[in-house]
Structure formats: C-alpha cells, structure tokens
Amino acid sequence: MRSEGRGAAVRVNGVEDAIAAAYRGEWARVVAGLTRRFGSLDVAEDAAAEAFAAAVARWPSDGVPPNPGAWLMTTASRKGIDRIRRENQRDGKHREAQAMFDPTPSESVGAIDDDRLRLIFTCCHPALAMESRVALTLRMVGGLTTAEIARAFLTSENTVGQRITRAKAKIKASGIPYRMPSAADLPDRVSGVLTVLFLVFNEGYLATGAGTDPVRAELTAEAIRLARLIHGLIPDDGEVTGLLALMLLSDARRPARISDDGELIPLDEQNRELWDRTLIAEGHVLVRERLAAAADGEVPGRYQILAAIGAVHTTARETGDTxxxxxxxxxxxxxxxxxxxxxxxxxxxxxxxxxxxxxxxxxxxxxxxxxxxxxxxxxxxxxxxxxxxxxxxxxxxxxxxxxxxxxxxxxxxxxxxxxxxx
Incomplete structure (x- = not known):
C-alpha cells in the first residue's frame, strides 16, 4: 500500500510538472492562436484559461497527452466556440473580430509572422498607456494572473483588472488590428515592446515598493522568459539580442546582490564567486554576436551598448581587474x-x-x-x-x-x- 501511495504521488507530481511546463510554454501560443481565430482577447483569454483548467481536471486520470500543446489548443478552441454559442452573440463577436483582425496583407517583414509576436505587438501598442501595456502583456503573453501582477507591482487586483479591461476596450474601440506592423513601423514598435520588458525587469532587479523584497526574482525571470521568446522570433534584431544579453548579465549577479543583513551589495563589494557563470556565458555569446555585427557595419543601439558594458564588468574576476x-x-x-x-x-x-x-x-x-x-x-x-x-x-x-x-x-x-x- 505504501508503495502504491508513493507511485501515485510520483504520478501526480509528474502530471503537475507537465501542466506547469505546458502553462509556461504554451499559454502565449494558445492565447495568440485563439485571438487570431476569434478576433477577441476576452474570448481567447477565457477559453485558454478553461482549457488549462480542463487539463488540471483530466490529465491526472487520463494521463498527459503526447502533444500537450495541440491538446490545449484543440480544447481551448472548443471552449471558445461554446462560449460564443452560449452567449448567443455571434454577430457581436464577428463585429469585434473585424475590429481586431485586419485581413489586408501587411508588408512582409521576413520570417517573423508568428501569432505570439502579433499578440505582443497588440498588447504593447503605443495607443495604450504604459501601465496598461505592462499589465496586458504580463496577462496575455506571460500568463500571470491578475493577483500575481498586482503583487508584482504592489497595487490592488482591482486596479490591475481595470487596466487590463481598459486596454482591451481601447484595442476594440480604436480598431487596433491583430497584425504585424509594416516593415517601416517595425523598429519603433519593437522599441516599445522592449521598453515594456525592460520596465518589468528593472522593477524586479531593484524593486521600488515599500514593504516588498528588494529583488523580485519572479519579475526578472518573467522578463527574461519573454525576451527569450521575442529573441527566438526575431533573432536578427540587434536590440532584442542586446536586451536579452543585458538582462542575463544583470540577473547573473543576483545571488551576490543582497547581504544576510538585507543590504544591497554594490558591484565593487560583491562576492563574484556567487555570480551565475552559466548566465554570464550565455550573455557573453550574445554580446560577441552583436560585436561581430558591428564589425560588419551595423550600428549598435542602446541595449547592445549596455550589454557590452555588462560584459566588461562580468569579465573581471576581481573589481580591480575591471x-x-x-x-x-x-x-x-x-x-x-x-x-x-x-x-x-x-x-x-x-x-x-x-x-x-x-x-x-x-x-x-x-x-x-x-x-x-x-x-x-x-x-x-x-x-x-x-x-x-x-x-x-x-x-x-x-x-x-x-x-x-x-x-x-x-x-x-x-x-x-x-x-x-x-
């Protein structure tokens, strides 16, 4: 009996891990695909949440499907159709879809025509207030709950909920399309996305709210995760690469930044043996990649230069070697x-x-x-x-x-x- 109990616990924990991994890896993909299909952020978010709830209910007994992402997308699509039917608002949803989805082909911008990237650009549209962009991106792309976003930025769930609701309403009322920017608009729009991610990272790297942890690892981790996602979709964008490298090199120093007494340890006083050498190595590879591009004539931007500064600091084994x-x-x-x-x-x-x-x-x-x-x-x-x-x-x-x-x-x-x- 004890052996069976342990086996059941292992199975349950394995399913829990699979669900958590699917949530981290598939949430943005599912929400983005549903947004493209239904033309509504509300329908996409609710249907995705229902699909993951179904996974929590069914996978422990049915087993983890061979392709969790496909299972979630299929289930979420059915949930979205059911919701539209239940509400008996098909005409209204179609009008909403027309507001969100622009069928006119946009100018080709290369191999970055990805639903998740469309979703990121929609959530970070310059027509939205910055706090709304942050909240909407963390919710729709990052999959954070309203409560988690509220805790991260030390505000109430109601405030965060209102920001997300207002952002969705603004997207709908303004007819902001769910599409990639044109090639001419892409640099400015990418810059806006990176600003959102850098803001999230900085709030985690040096939290500003009273009564909170001085370093918010969950926020820096989320910013890095989203930066990795964007870098995977736009690997040739120098500033995307630069921001990811900057985040990695900065976060690598986190284990040495807070003393046992709760003080922030300045760079020149940190125990460099505690730095995360894996993150540093990854960041250095990205910086060298951009240095090679600069040698070929590309002009580095702000994040690339800041990443290079971070690389110099993390190359020095001792402060005096800087x-x-x-x-x-x-x-x-x-x-x-x-x-x-x-x-x-x-x-x-x-x-x-x-x-x-x-x-x-x-x-x-x-x-x-x-x-x-x-x-x-x-x-x-x-x-x-x-x-x-x-x-x-x-x-x-x-x-x-x-x-x-x-x-x-x-x-x-x-x-x-x-x-x-x-």
Missing amino acids: DWSQILALYDQLARIDSSPIVALNRAIAVAELDGPEVALAIVDRLEGALSGYHSFHATRADLLRRLGRGQNARAAYDRAIELAGNTAEAATLARRRDRLA
Whole structure:
C-alpha cells in the first residue's frame, strides 16, 4: 500500500510538472492562436484559461497527452466556440473580430509572422498607456494572473483588472488590428515592446515598493522568459539580442546582490564567486554576436551598448581587474545616441575610476538641475565626496539619497556608508 501511495504521488507530481511546463510554454501560443481565430482577447483569454483548467481536471486520470500543446489548443478552441454559442452573440463577436483582425496583407517583414509576436505587438501598442501595456502583456503573453501582477507591482487586483479591461476596450474601440506592423513601423514598435520588458525587469532587479523584497526574482525571470521568446522570433534584431544579453548579465549577479543583513551589495563589494557563470556565458555569446555585427557595419543601439558594458564588468574576476577605459569608451558611444542625464551620471562613475573623484564630481554637479529628485544622483555624489574626504557634505548627500531611495536594501547600504563617515 505504501508503495502504491508513493507511485501515485510520483504520478501526480509528474502530471503537475507537465501542466506547469505546458502553462509556461504554451499559454502565449494558445492565447495568440485563439485571438487570431476569434478576433477577441476576452474570448481567447477565457477559453485558454478553461482549457488549462480542463487539463488540471483530466490529465491526472487520463494521463498527459503526447502533444500537450495541440491538446490545449484543440480544447481551448472548443471552449471558445461554446462560449460564443452560449452567449448567443455571434454577430457581436464577428463585429469585434473585424475590429481586431485586419485581413489586408501587411508588408512582409521576413520570417517573423508568428501569432505570439502579433499578440505582443497588440498588447504593447503605443495607443495604450504604459501601465496598461505592462499589465496586458504580463496577462496575455506571460500568463500571470491578475493577483500575481498586482503583487508584482504592489497595487490592488482591482486596479490591475481595470487596466487590463481598459486596454482591451481601447484595442476594440480604436480598431487596433491583430497584425504585424509594416516593415517601416517595425523598429519603433519593437522599441516599445522592449521598453515594456525592460520596465518589468528593472522593477524586479531593484524593486521600488515599500514593504516588498528588494529583488523580485519572479519579475526578472518573467522578463527574461519573454525576451527569450521575442529573441527566438526575431533573432536578427540587434536590440532584442542586446536586451536579452543585458538582462542575463544583470540577473547573473543576483545571488551576490543582497547581504544576510538585507543590504544591497554594490558591484565593487560583491562576492563574484556567487555570480551565475552559466548566465554570464550565455550573455557573453550574445554580446560577441552583436560585436561581430558591428564589425560588419551595423550600428549598435542602446541595449547592445549596455550589454557590452555588462560584459566588461562580468569579465573581471576581481573589481580591480575591471577595464574602466573600455567602459568609458562604451559610455561615450552610448552618449552619442542617448544624451540623457542618467547616461552622463553613469559615465561619471567610469571617469572617477580613471581620472579621479574630483573630475567626476564636477561632471555630476552639472547634472543637479536635471537629477535633483533622483536618488542615484545623490548616492553617486555622496560617494565621490566621501572619497575626497568631504565628510559633512557627503553625509548630507547620503541623507538625501536615503530619503529618495525606494528600495529598502539600497537605503540600508547608503545608511551604512553614511554612518561609517569619520
């Protein structure tokens, strides 16, 4: 009896694992296929959810089907048809489908005519507010529940639900088609998609909400998963490759970023033996791929340059081995395409390592008007003042940085550095 019980538990756990793997791998594919078929995000989402619920109910007794994805798509399609019949709104659904689906062939953009990519571009359409794009993408493409999205961004389920509902309504009312952008529009539209993913990753990498974990691994993992999906669909897009590499190289450092006391450990203090070398190796391969493309005349974009900077940092086995001259050259390159004050601030950190804190402080002080409300400005300035022996000024800068910091672990680190001032 005990043996049978253990066997049953193994079978159940195996089915649970299969369902979880199918959910991760097939949710976006099923929702995208249903959206194309029915022309309605609501029908697609509900039918997909019902299909996965059916899998939870039936697979433990019937067994995992040989092709889980095909089973889910077939079941979801039937659920969608049943819903339309039940609601007896076929005419209305057809009108909704016309609003979502544009039968006019779009300009060919190569081998990226994929339903999932259509879905991503629909969810990240520039007509939608950014918070709506994020919520809709995480729900429709990522498969996160409303509750999970709410927890991730420290807001209520009701707020997230309203954002998703408003986004769907906007898509329907504005006639936003479920189609690929034209080749002429593709670069700008891809940029918008990457902005959404980078926002999700950054919220996980350095969470800003009070009372939450300082690092949200579930968000960084989801952003990386979606970036992998897009990279698989658009492997030749340099910025897609660059963003994926940047995420991998940044997330590789996560095991060393939080101390046992809950402080955020700065890069120069991290135990590099804890870094994930598998992720670093994967990120370096992607960076080298883009470097080869640049050697052939392609101009690298923002994410590719940031990924290259990450590659330089993760190449150094010790902090003292960091090639700051190469990092400064990369920031100079980045500044030519992105002259924002934040890029200038980060560049100043490299300047400090090469030319000294006094030269860097002069650069940083010129940014005060643009970055006075940005905690990293004051934290950088405090560190430079500390290195120059100007303790009183450094303390004031640390106080302001702590006041503005939204991350509890980062605030704790700043407080420790402030309290160690002579």
